[in-house]
Amino acid sequence: MTDFGEGTGSFPRAMTSLPIEGSSRRQSLLGADRSDRIYRRILTGFALALPLLFLMILAVLFVSALPALRRFGPSFLWTSTWDPVAELYGAAPMIVGTLLSSFLAILIAVPLALGVAIFLTEFAPRWLRQPVAFLVELLAAIPSVVYGLWGVFVLIPFLRTAVVPPLKAVLGWTPFLQGVFYGNSLLAGGVILAIMIVPYIAAVSREVLLAVPGSQREAALAMGATRWEAVRSAVLPYGRAGLIGAIILGLGRALGETMAVTMLIGNRHDIGISLLQPAYTMAAAIANEFSEATTNMYHSALFEVGLVLFVVTVVVNAIARILIWRVARGAAIGSRAL
Amino acid sequence: MTALVVALSFIAVLALVLILGDLVLKGASSIDWAFFTRSPVPAGQTGGGVANAIVGTGIVVGLAALIGVPIGVGAGMYLAEYGSGKLGFIVRFIADVLNGTPSIVIGIVAWTFIVRPTHRFSALAGSVALAILMIPMLARTTEEMVRLVPHSLREAALALGYPRWRTSLKVVARTALTGIVTGCLVGIARVAGETAPLLFTALGNLNFSFSVTQPMQTLSLQIYVYATGPFEEWHRLAWASALVLMGLVLMISLTARWVTRQRYGSGS
Numbered sequence: 001m002t003d004f005g006e007g008t009g010s011f012p013r014a015m016t017s018l019p020i021e022g023s024s025r026r027q028s029l030l031g032a033d034r035s036d037r038i039y040r041r042i043l044t045g046f047a048l049a050l051p052l053l054f055l056m057i058l059a060v061l062f063v064s065a066l067p068a069l070r071r072f073g074p075s076f077l078w079t080s081t082w083d084p085v086a087e088l089y090g091a092a093p094m095i096v097g098t099l100l101s102s103f104l105a106i107l108i109a110v111p112l113a114l115g116v117a118i119f120l121t122e123f124a125p126r127w128l129r130q131p132v133a134f135l136v137e138l139l140a141a142i143p144s145v146v147y148g149l150w151g152v153f154v155l156i157p158f159l160r161t162a163v164v165p166p167l168k169a170v171l172g173w174t175p176f177l178q179g180v181f182y183g184n185s186l187l188a189g190g191v192i193l194a195i196m197i198v199p200y201i202a203a204v205s206r207e208v209l210l211a212v213p214g215s216q217r218e219a220a221l222a223m224g225a226t227r228w229e230a231v232r233s234a235v236l237p238y239g240r241a242g243l244i245g246a247i248i249l250g251l252g253r254a255l256g257e258t259m260a261v262t263m264l265i266g267n268r269h270d271i272g273i274s275l276l277q278p279a280y281t282m283a284a285a286i287a288n289e290f291s292e293a294t295t296n297m298y299h300s301a302l303f304e305v306g307l308v309l310f311v312v313t314v315v316v317n318a319i320a321r322i323l324i325w326r327v328a329r330g331a332a333i334g335s336r337a338l
Numbered sequence: 339m340t341a342l343v344v345a346l347s348f349i350a351v352l353a354l355v356l357i358l359g360d361l362v363l364k365g366a367s368s369i370d371w372a373f374f375t376r377s378p379v380p381a382g383q384t385g386g387g388v389a390n391a392i393v394g395t396g397i398v399v400g401l402a403a404l405i406g407v408p409i410g411v412g413a414g415m416y417l418a419e420y421g422s423g424k425l426g427f428i429v430r431f432i433a434d435v436l437n438g439t440p441s442i443v444i445g446i447v448a449w450t451f452i453v454r455p456t457h458r459f460s461a462l463a464g465s466v467a468l469a470i471l472m473i474p475m476l477a478r479t480t481e482e483m484v485r486l487v488p489h490s491l492r493e494a495a496l497a498l499g500y501p502r503w504r505t506s507l508k509v510v511a512r513t514a515l516t517g518i519v520t521g522c523l524v525g526i527a528r529v530a531g532e533t534a535p536l537l538f539t540a541l542g543n544l545n546f547s548f549s550v551t552q553p554m555q556t557l558s559l560q561i562y563v564y565a566t567g568p569f570e571e572w573h574r575l576a577w578a579s580a581l582v583l584m585g586l587v588l589m590i591s592l593t594a595r596w597v598t599r600q601r602y603g604s605g606s
Contacts, residue, residue, distance in 0.1 A: 039503030040420060046412025047421075047429045050474060054432050057439070060447045115346025123340050124347075134595075135351050141591050142357060143531025145558050146580045149565040150357050153364070153573065195353050202350065228339040249438065256440025258534035263566060283442045283534070290446060290538050303446065310443045317438035321431065 061310055064303035067296060076304060082269045084293075089301035091308065093271045097186070097279035098309075101265060102254035104190030104275070105197055110247055112194075113201035120202075121209040122231050133206065140199035148263035151192040156183040156264070159191070164276065178274040182266075187275040189265030193254045201250040208242030208327050209235060238327075245323030252316040256309060258283040282309045358584070365581030368574050378544055378560075384571050388579050390546045394554040395586075398464045398540055399530045401550060406469035407476060407522050414480025414518075419506055421481065430481075433474040444470050445535035453539060461547075461554035464540030468529040475525045483517030484510060520594035527590035531583060533558040557583040 062069075068076065072089060079090025116136055120129050164181045171177050181187075212235050220230035236243070266278020267288055282305050293299045372387050379386035413433070417426055448467035453459055487510050495505040511518070533556075536542075541553040542563060557579050564576035 033501075036502045039506065043412055043416035043420065044425070046409050047416035047425065047477075049409050050413055050429050050432045050436065050477065053470060053473065054436060057443070057447050060450050061443070064446075064450060112346050112350050115343045116350050119343040119347040123343055132347060132351060135354055136347075138588070138591075139350070139354050139357075141527065141531075141587055142354075143533070143558060143583060143587065145533040145561045145565070146361070146531070146584055147357075149561055149576055149580050150360060152565055153577075154356075154360050198350050198353070252438045256438070256442070258440060258442040259562065263562075283440055286442050286446060287534055287537055290449075306443050306446050309440055313438055313440055313443075314435055317435045318431070320438075321434045 057310065061303055061307040065300055065307045068300035068304040071297065072301075072304075076301075077308070080269070080271055084295070084298050087295065087297050089297070089304075091282070091285075091301075091305055093269045094280040094282045094285045094305065095308070096271050097265065098255055098281040098283070100273065101186055101189045101193055101261065101279065101281055102251055104186065105193035105254045106247065106251055108191065108194035109198045109201055109250060113198045113246075113250070114205055114243070116198070116202040117205035117209055118231060120206050122227065122235065133203075136199050136202050138199075139195065140203070144196070144257065144259040145263075147192055147196055147260040151188060151260055151264045155192060156188050159183075159188060163187075175273055176275050179277050181276040182278075184264055184266035184278050185276050186265065186272075186279045189261045189279065189281070190275070192260045192264050193257055196257060196260060197250040197253050200253055201246050204246035204249055204324065205239075205243050208239045208246060208324065211242070211327055212238045241323045242327030245320045245327075248316055248320035248323065252313050252320060255316065256283055256313045258287050262287045282306075361577065361581045361584055364574075365577040365579075368578035369581065373575075373578055377546055378575075381567070381569060381572070386575070388557065388560055388575065388582070390543065391555040391557045391560040391579065392582070394461070394540070394543070394547070395530060395556040395558070395583075397548070397550065398461050398536070398554055398556055399468065399526060401462065401465035402468035402472060402529060403522070403526050405465060406472035406525075409469075410473040410476025410525070411480045411518060411522070413473065413477040415484060415506070415511065417477060417481040418484035419510070429477070433477045436474040437478070440534075441467075441471055441532055442534040442537075445538055448535065449538040456551075458551065459539060459541035459553045461540050461550040461552065464536045464554065464556070465550070467535035467539050468532060471529050471532065471535065472525045475528065476522060479521030479525065480514075480518050483514045483521055486517065487513045516597060520598050523590050523594040527587045527594070530590070531558055531587050533562050537562075557586075 068089060072079075076089065076091055077095065078092050080092040081088045081090050082093070083089075116132070120133055124132060160181060160183060164187070168177055216234045216238050217230050220234035221227070225233060261281050262284040265281060265284060267280055267284055268278040269280055270277075272279065285305055286302055286309075289298075290302050293302055372385065374387060374392065375389050376385070376387035377390045378388065413429065417430055417433075420426065421430065444467050448463050448470065452463035452466055491509055491513060492505055495509040496502070500509070536556060536559055540556060540559065542559040543553045543555040547554050561576050561579045561583065564572040564579065567573075
């Protein structure tokens with residue numbers, strides 16, 4: 001990254017205010033001053049596009065959701081009737097489904113991603129680091145719909161034959177594995193989400209671990225710690241905030257992921273905690289029902305789902321960013337397109 | 339414990355190998371000349387291709403780049419050149435937060451802005467949605483690339499009496515140009531695979547269409563429809579389309595990565 005320190009403007013201020021004698025020289029400098037101001041204004045305009053975009057998204061969602069907000073109030077969040085014919089809408093099943101599938105994804109993805117990050121920064125031989133990092137990041141380049149396709153025709157048959165039977169044999173008595181596994185289910189959605197968020201968590205965690213000063217490691221090693229003990233007692237605690245940030249960033253991705261989940265989760269308006277049963281997510285509901293929404297209230301209810309999803313992901317992402325910045329200040333970690 | 343992290347990394351890489359392997363195994367056999375040159379045939383018949391979807395992807399993504407690249411790169415230049423103040427902090431933070439916004443939400447926002455007032459699904463609406471996705475990403479990569487330009491270069495230009503705007507454009511931006519262009523390419527590759535924001539905007543189209551005010555097919559929409567449809571023939575075409583889309587995305591990302599490495603070395 002930059003080595004001239006964060007927070008400093010890139011132009012040294014003194015440069016433009018050099019005392020220069022002679023009127024013609026001053027004239028040209030004044031001219032330059034005006035064009036400089038114009039240049040700065042143009043760039044500022046482009047930069048302002050981002051906050052503007054953010055406010056516009058929020059405003060559009062809010063205004064479009066207003067009829068549903070007025071009609072159902074906060075009970076929209078915890079009632080579970082979704083009946084377009086009776087014009088009654090409650091988003092509880094999809095909110096629960098979103099949380100459960102994302103939670104399952106995090107549960108599977110975090111050990112994998114942290115394993116990759118620790119391996120790449122602490123244990124891998126140098127020649128292996130770049131290729132493995134590259135391969136894991138390639139996972140992030142696979143389009144969501146391709147994950148969906150693979151999930152439908154490869155992952156679900158695999159789960160049906162190789163994963164669900166042994167799982168049921170061992171843990172079949174728990175409430176999480178009740179019912180018959182038809183394929184499209186919370187389990188399938190959660191597993192595909194896990195594969196999809198591994199590269200994000202791994203890439204950000206890796207950069208967080210790289211930002212941990214070498215002196216931390218060396219101090220632990222000098223005290224007689226093994227490499228693993230140094231990682232556990234010095235490196236991980238130092239980067240803890242950033243690692244939690246990385247995980248929360250992955251959670252944000254999982255909450256809003258649409259296509260692959262829509263194709264795999266089963267899309268059923270029901271609250272259940274069995275992993276084998278179909279479920280629904282907020283993003284999937286919008287993807288499935290938006291084009292069939294015939295009445296204004298139906299549209300409005302879907303916009304309210306969008307509003308809830310947007311607000312939740314913004315809050316989650318903001319928390320993640322703040323945590324990551326605490327370890328690696330101002331760096332664009334993880335925001336680079338992988 | 340070393341064995342554990344090695345095993346975990348192995349599993350992650352294995353997932354990639356499996357997915358790419360399946361794409362090639364199930365997709366490659368369906369790819370022939372007709373696949374690239376013909377439009378889809380009616381459901382139930384065999385044969386046909388995805389020429390319209392390939393052209394559509396090009397148009398929708400190209401238009402998105404036309405809208406998104408200037409704004410994204412401009413915002414990134416602001417962040418790198420003047421971004422040390424309060425506005426810089428806000429813009430940087432919002433860019434990072436918008437980067438994680440679900441693309442389906444952007445889709446319904448673009449629907450509200452363009453499809454609803456014009457009463458028509460259109461490629462243009464899809465492009466606007468993709469451009470909105472692209473902007474925060476490009477702003478941050480541009481900023482990063484511009485910040486890599488050595489400070490001494492700036493100072494040299496300023497010392498020669500160059501005004502700041504010329505220094506910024508002719509020296510700084512020019513030096514970072516390769517980085518900025520590759521950043522744009524990676525951003526384009528990423529939105530080229532997007533489906534969710536196109537569902538209610540570009541919509542999809544079974545026929546050839548070159549009009550940006552009409553619905554348009556893209557590879558991603560085609561894969562979604564074919565994968566979730568009931569016909570064996572469709573599934574075959576879905577795998578082939580997925581292989582083509584993946585190839586496209588990979589080609590752009592790999593080129594970008596290779597160019598960056600040539601330019602900036604293989605540091606982290």
